[in-house]
Amino acid sequence: MDILLIVLGLVFMLAGIAGSFLPVLPGVPVSWLGLICLYLSPSLPFDWVFIVITGVVAIALYILDYIIPAIGTKKFGGSKAGAWGTTIGLLVGLFAPFPFAILICPFLGALLGELIFNQTEGKTAIKAAFGSFLGFLASTFMKFFATLVYLGLFFYKLAVNWDLFF
Template identity: 55%
Template sequence: MDFLLLILGFVCVIVGIFGSFLPVLPGPSISWAGIVLLYLTKAVPANYWILGISLLITIALTILDYVIPSKGAKKFGGSSYGIWGTNIGLVVGIIAPIPLGFIIGPFLGAFIGELIYDYKDHQRALKAATGSFLGFLASSFMKFVVCVMYLGLFFWIVWENRIGLF
């Protein structure tokens, strides 16, 4: 059973890293769940400090994930259409078989969303799309860094408890 929890925890941490870029997956939350699964094994003693601090980081990051893209869009004069366009463009960019689609998609999505909002002012739409895109990149980068840190924490905990796990 411990080995199954170990594997499931590892899968959650890896999926969390991918979720740091995909708007449909809560990356840090899934990575945190992977760490919790590791602590549910009999071989790893519970460390409530690590679980508590990492949970607080995950909650703060989840809140910031909603605030940062909207602040980036608002700072550059964007609307909620640009934010929705960024998320839709990301999904399309990942699915579409084009090189660097995960970068091009969010920007084009934000631009198209802003053009839907106000089709006459192309300059404002470009500026707002840039703001939405920069907010998305900042938010994704923060989530990615935290998820990679959780992966490192996962490996460290496994290494410290390798005798009981293997």
């Protein structure tokens, strides 16, 4: 049972890292599920304080994931069309065959959202698209860093308690 939960926890950890880039998957909460799996293994004593603190952080980062891009967009004069354009551009960038598409497409999506749907002037649209893109980058970096920290905690707890498992 321990090995199954450890493997399942590792799968959640890796899915969480992928989710820090994919807008469909909530990266940090999925990584947190990996920590839960580790602590549900019968050999490891359950640490409520650790799980509650990491859970609160996961929820806070999940909420901030929606707030940060909106702040970036609003700070630079963008609209909801720019924010939606960034998300759609990210999805296109994930499947685009050219390098750096995951960085270029969100910016282009925000720009097109501002120009076409919000009918923003050229210079203002570029500024708004840049703000939306910066918000997206900040949010993605935050999620990626948090999922790496959770992965590090997962391996640390596993290493420290290795003798309990095997």
